[in-house]
Amino acid sequence: MLLGFKTEIKVKSHQRILLAKHAGVARHAWNWGLDLTKKILDNNQENPEAKIKFPTAIDLHKWLVALVKSENQWYYEVSKSAPQYALRHLRKAWDDCFQLKKKPPRFKRKGKQDSFTLDGSITVEHDQIKVPRIGWLKTYERLPQGIKPSSVTISKKAHRWFISFKIEIEPSKIAPKNNPIGIDLGLLRFATLSTGEELCSPRPYQQLEKKLAKLQWKNRNKVIGSNNWKKAQLKIAKLHYKISCIRQDFIHKLTTRLAKNHSEIVIENLNVAGMIKNRKLAKAIADSGFYEFKRQLTYKTQLYGSELVLADRFFPSSKLCPCCGHKKEQLPLSKRVYDCEHCDWVADRDYSASLNLLGLVRPDVAVRPRSGSPS
Numbered sequence: 001m002l003l004g005f006k007t008e009i010k011v012k013s014h015q016r017i018l019l020a021k022h023a024g025v026a027r028h029a030w031n032w033g034l035d036l037t038k039k040i041l042d043n044n045q046e047n048p049e050a051k052i053k054f055p056t057a058i059d060l061h062k063w064l065v066a067l068v069k070s071e072n073q074w075y076y077e078v079s080k081s082a083p084q085y086a087l088r089h090l091r092k093a094w095d096d097c098f099q100l101k102k103k104p105p106r107f108k109r110k111g112k113q114d115s116f117t118l119d120g121s122i123t124v125e126h127d128q129i130k131v132p133r134i135g136w137l138k139t140y141e142r143l144p145q146g147i148k149p150s151s152v153t154i155s156k157k158a159h160r161w162f163i164s165f166k167i168e169i170e171p172s173k174i175a176p177k178n179n180p181i182g183i184d185l186g187l188l189r190f191a192t193l194s195t196g197e198e199l200c201s202p203r204p205y206q207q208l209e210k211k212l213a214k215l216q217w218k219n220r221n222k223v224i225g226s227n228n229w230k231k232a233q234l235k236i237a238k239l240h241y242k243i244s245c246i247r248q249d250f251i252h253k254l255t256t257r258l259a260k261n262h263s264e265i266v267i268e269n270l271n272v273a274g275m276i277k278n279r280k281l282a283k284a285i286a287d288s289g290f291y292e293f294k295r296q297l298t299y300k301t302q303l304y305g306s307e308l309v310l311a312d313r314f315f316p317s318s319k320l321c322p323c324c325g326h327k328k329e330q331l332p333l334s335k336r337v338y339d340c341e342h343c344d345w346v347a348d349r350d351y352s353a354s355l356n357l358l359g360l361v362r363p364d365v366a367v368r369p370r371s372g373s374p375s
């Protein structure tokens, strides 16, 4: 199976300039292509009788070579893959937009989402990778060995450079059999497992939010684009990065543990996109990383030979009694305990929900004959 791999690179000073040049050309090509395609779309709307065919990525690259490259000598200082892939990505962005999957592509600003893609002869060796035009790039961690990626993407985030590529991986069947688990995800507590374990996420925003707000307040009067403003932006970006690292680390450890140790993992198929429209919930959800949790479980279960089971969005996991199956008509969010009026089940609400989720694959395992909170 194909797995994405991303890691930070140690950049030498002469390489820093070369990387920035590549990112600059990629951004220039993207912005040029975006401007052109927008004009074509405008023309086609205003003059439907004189429609221009919407260009393919190959058309765009041909025009770029003919019209732009000759006028901008600095294009010759970088690999031709950089502008080529920028236009490919632009065309893909338009396709996603036409199919209503994403919003229209936007112009790129310098220093925001700097990235470019290279292909050609790529060599991976221990803790370094050789890419065309730039040469050997050292990494902080040992790279997967015996692989030959056909392309790599190099990107910058808060003054750090990263390299990413896809690798073919042979799944290993290390997950045990007959050990399913149900997981209730929540905002108050990140995950409640049907084993009774309760896991709180580090909630990095709550810890570092004050620091971030203070920083943003302190810099409110700085002139946009000034040196001081740039310095402050960098500090803010670094803080954001730190926050995302804490969250990433928590989710990685949890999903690896689950995928390695359970045969089936049952979670609710949360409508994260729908929930994010609710502004109050949006920050808490983005912060708690449900989407990332599901994304990682999806590939890690494949990797370790376990299975991810998604319960239907309308499955009433918190309204059912895991003991007798009775369904409550209503259960307000404020009520943290499920107490059944038909049997003597009394237990934590999220724990009860996790048992109901487990019950979807293994009703015999999920149902507990006795009440009480897990110990």
Ligand SMILES: [Zn+2]
Pocket: 321, 322, 323, 324, 325, 326, 340, 341, 342, 343, 344, 345
């Ligand atoms: Zn009951």
